[in-house]
Amino acid sequence: MPIYAVKTTASQERTVADMIMNREEDDIHAALAPDSLTSYVMVEAENDGIISRVLEEIPHARSMVPGESGISEVEHFLSPKPDVEGIAEGDIVELIAGPFKGEKAQVQRIDEGKDQVTVELYEATVPIPVTVRGDQIRVLDSEER
DSSP states (O other), rough: EEEEEEEEEETOOOHHHHHHHHTTTTEEEEEOOOSSTEEEEEEEESOHHHHHHHHHHHEEEEESSSBBOOHHHHGGTTSSSOOTTTTOOEEEEOOOOSSOOOOOOEEEEEETTEEEEEEEESSSSOOOOEEEEEEGEEEEEEOOO
């Protein structure tokens, strides 16, 4: 099934995708608005004619990009990347949520399966290992860079 790219107004990707799917057209099978793709929506449809017709009635939908894509070109948008990706042991991080918000810490251990990181707080008198979710920290300084 071909996949077509639709250009949208910036920050209106999700709205356009929802409007396309709310049309309940039999020939349109899916619409995807990935966060990492600004101003575009990917639409899976039988042909580009049906999309062109639907886009005429949808605000914030600008145009259709000529050509079509296959699933292999968009499948990397379909699986979420773990929050701990790009974090390495020894990195200096800041906790951005939870009871230790604002504290700096050093990464001791990474559990990719659970998407958790064990850190040791910098300013603690006694080193205390704290396990937090990957989305609760922000890397300040990485040893790999």
